[in-house]
Amino acid sequence: MSPTLRSAVDVAAGGKTRAVIYARISQDRTGAGLGVDRQREDCEALAERNGWDVVEVYVDNDISAFSGKKRPAYRQMLAALDEGKATVVIVWHTDRLTRSIVELEEYIELSDRRGIATHTVQAGTIDLATPSGRMTARILGAVARQESEHKGHRVARARQQKAMAGEWAGGVRPFGWGVPTGEVKKRVDRKTGDEGEVPELDMMKAVPEEAEALRLWTDTILSGGSIRSLVKWCADKGVTTSRGNPVTHSDMREMLMRPRNAGIAVYRGEEVGRGKWEAIVDEAKYRAVVAILSDPGRTVNRGAQPKWVGSLLYVCGRGECGAGMTVTQSGGRRFPSYRCPTGHGGGRRAEVVDKYVEDTIVERLSRDDAHELLLPGPDEVDVAGLQAESEVIRRRMTDLAGLFGAGQLELGPFTEGMDTARGQLEGVTQQLARAATRDPLVDLVGAPDVRKAWKALGLDRQRNVLRALVEVTLKTPRPGRMPDGGYFDYEAVVFQWKRGSR
Template sequence: MSPTLRAAIDTAAGGRQRAVIYCRISRDREGAGLGVTRQREDCEELAEQLGLQVVEVYEDNDLSAYSGKPRPDYRRMLDDLRDGRAGTVLAWHTDRLHRSPAELEEYIDVCEPRRVETRTVKAGHLDLTTATGRMIARQLGVQARYEVERMVERQRRKRDEMAAKGQHFGGRRPFGWEKDGMSPIEFEFDCIREAAQSILAGASLRSLAAGWEARGIKTSTGSTWKGPEVRSMLLRPRNAGIVQHRGEEVGAGQWPAPLDEGTWRSVCAVLTDPARRLAPGNERKYLGSGVYLCGLCADGTTMRAATSNSRNPGSDTRYWGAYTCRDKKHLSRRRDLVDDAVQLALLDRLAQPDAADLLAQRENPVDVRGAQRDMREARATLDELASALGSGAMDMRSYRVASETARARLAAAEATMSRAVTVNPVAALVDADDPDAVWNEMDLSRRRAAVAYLMTVTILPARVGRQPGGGYWDPESIRIEWK
């Protein structure tokens, strides 16, 4: 749209030039505490003083121009300016519009050929149609960028100092602690401990989230728990009293922790295991899929859940659930009958007088104290080497050679700590007065863990025809070996 045509339209609108207002609030120091509403009111007052007609207000709340994240209303304003919708942009300050040189240049490219004026409450008139005005705009942009970068440097130094002292950085309230990040909330501490023990006992993240939802337990922001949120929460180093800074563990925190380091690292080892299926759509739906073994394969091939294409004997149902060999089609058994036999055998075993022996650990105890000592010493060595590198006393090649041994020692100690806790998935069943009732209350992931812990179930070919007793089910086609 040409300037002449725009002026004609503005005159037809009542003799007042059309203007738009842009408002933005972020965590930037300049304008801190100045809400979008206050910015808009000041800009509307400026429009009245200049005799401008405000035709649109664009607002981006809690979006920093420095961060580079998309600002929807800012982009929409530029599109409207390209279409000639207004001849003046009103803002509280130039840094509300842009703090990036690239953004400023784009803004100039939009405003200069269309002779769009920029007027601000605090920085005055910005005439981008002249070389002097563009120079002033660029200088203001450079100054704003400098202020932001200096603020970021101060914040980073402050965080480095707080990390060294084991202090909380602030931000959103972490689940388990008050907003100060230091004072524990005992109920949420109990939830973290319960979740950690459940994961180590074989429970799934999805079942934990569902259980918390049923009990009305919310996240620190009041949202409903989902599997990924539970996982992220359990992986936090702060749960073990460890400070994480810039993605690395840097020392001990000053806050109380719900988990000891061995337990936390064991949970992390389980949750980060590449073999663990994390997608909800891939979660196991049956007791024996991936657990039961095929008796015709000699390489430990497991059974998978499938649907049989043969008629179920004694029933009008044509298709029925089955377990079949994962690799070949040479073995298939009815799923519900196999699961019933396995569950009955497990509960009968728990009813035996020696059931308490199932709580015995199968592995040698882990030297937790030794692992912790190795971790501390390895980290101290790496800190000393990094200091020598930074001061110039050591070159990069020497640093890499010298740090290799310390990093290997640290990795070995962390791996040892990840094995520090082994939770018996049948402990709750052994200690229960009524194991059947406890079993019925357990979610599928814990039942699967108990089966895998106690027994090796092998599916064998069944004898053909009716079995003794008149039925078709052959109980001898399931071989159970107790571990």
């Protein structure tokens, strides 16, 4: 039985034709198109004119029928139709229903099996019970898909042009930029489809307080700080992402490694030149942060935060063990003690060991020759020259891509040229990183009160000083009272200096 005939049978039997409405909006941030409410109103008016009883309205907000993302309301509607909930589907236009050929075929099969009629406000009735009706639906679906593909290409091309010109290419507001201009623009709420107004932002200008935070975070990493400590700083200060969410470890890492911080424009992950916006962080510092956070040898521990200076940094001196010592209170001990995780025993009271290590480091860095422990400075690095060289290399990569895209360069020479350019750019980046990296000892050497400066560093940076300056080995302590009258065996704590000597 065709959908039209079934509707006639329903009316003849004294009942109203049961209909459902499906409304969808993908992206309409300017407010120029139809919102969900407008679609629903027009569909309800069509149902009223035809005397249909609307039993359900299904709505998917901000979900493209072309993108392939799951549309929960659409799937619910198909399940309801398969259960016989209605015999008519009303949509504002066929492209609101689907732009996927696969989905269309599924919908045609269901409509044919359950006798479903499809009516649109803009395109009239689509009779999927006849070959000509199905052909019309497939043609409309193909046209809608072509429009989506064409729109996607236009959007991508426009973003590429803006990125190449050093302009803002759109997207989520990056942390650090977006000063209100005083103007407003229309926007459709993704959840409700309602139109509203939001402040217009100048994406070329930095937000002062956010820019200050980015510079602080950058300097913290360069001084040996951790992402974990910065995430905690954000939580304590109430600083959130540009979307208003709490800052996570991945959020912080992404914000620190964003090329935009240094005024560098990017398209599809590739640097394409200088941006026209205000740089917040010096490029040398940015390169150094990227080098630090990208170092495969960097120790990343997202578990419990160390509470002791030597956790996993002091090593076991029992034979050839060399395992990192951990702090535990096992074995009925009243005080936290450093112990070898392999079970070699011989716990050393953590508080006493850390105090001895601190005293030794402070004493060494308080000497007149402490400046000799500092690494050579980056004064000989020509930062301006390296930055200019990096821009030339990036421009060469852009030119190669343009020639290849235009068919004027074969794949082999293109690949070889890009590999060479990437290698050169990596070398320049490493030199720039060297120019900005701070020696962990800088804040201690020459300080009027080295112990006070040590205490002010915080645990993360104290551990970085330890890593850079000395390796501490904890041997099995001697039993009983020591020659000084105490019970702590100082000779069981061995210092191997990485810079200078004791």
